[in-house]
Amino acid sequence: MMMAQMNSDERYWQAVKKRDRRFDGRFVTGVLTTGIYCRPSCAARHPKRENVRFFENGSAAREAGLRPCKRCLPDHVAPDEAAVAAAVKRLDAGAATLDELAQLTGYSASHFQRVFKRAMGVSPAAYARARRSARATKALEQEGKVTDVIYDAGYDTPSRFYADAPRLGMTPSAWKQGGAGVTIRYAVVESALGPMLVAAPHQGICRL
Ligand SMILES: [Zn+2]
Structure with a gap:
């Protein structure tokens, strides 16, 4: 019992030190010296370990007389x-x-x-761009005219797509032709958006 408590506290402290947002909602970090409680990922400077107590949730921390942090809004x-x-x-x-x-x-x-x-981990606009470019890339691999594909993917104008196109590592027309004459290697990597395709053509590495 005592041992289990120590282990979970240690795990929680490691999560706080890493600002691991996967722990947000699983516990809150109370700081006895400031009277504040935070979500584990709070961006504020870390308190000293000896001043920290972990609580199951905000109401348990409030019962102990602590107030929610105005920065990370743990509730x-x-x-x-x-x-x-x-x-x-x-x-x-x-x-x-x-x-x-x-x-x-x-x-x-x-x-x-x-x-x-x-x-x-990214702004809504960056997320939308990544999704849009992924939709266009997928469509370009299938049938269809390049301009139709660009509009279908949600771009207002072809020029917006061409602005994103350096991420493809080549022009959309070259991509449509299956990247003839361009050597590309692919890898799927984990990112904040989930698995993400990374292509490495001869120009260098580009993210899709
Ligand atoms: Zn906080």
Whole structure:
């Protein structure tokens, strides 16, 4: 019993030191000297280990007389996760502006931008770009005219796609022709967005 407690505390402390956001919502970190409790991933400077107590959740920490941190808003983990999930679903289905996402989730645009970036590691715009470019890349591998593919993938204009195209490592037409004459190696790597395709043509490494 005593041993199990020590082990979980040690695991929690390691998560706090790494600001591991996978632990957000699983416990909160109370700091006795400041009277504040935080989510494990809080970006604030780490407290001294001896001043830290772990609580199962915000209400247990409040019962012990602590107040929620104004920076990481530890009681907002569940609503934030739901908001990010809703935005990801929306962006996976097609383009949406930050204002549209904010309206969808009931957050202000600037606050939602921060919440999304904290959860996903990239801004909503960067996530949308990655999704769009992945959709276009997939479509280019199949049939269809390059310009149709570009519009279908959610680009307003072909020039927007060409601005993203350096990530493909070649021009969209070359990609459409199966990359004739261009040597590309692929690897799937883990990223904040889930598995991501990385292509390495002769020009260097580019992310899709
Ligand atoms: Zn905090």
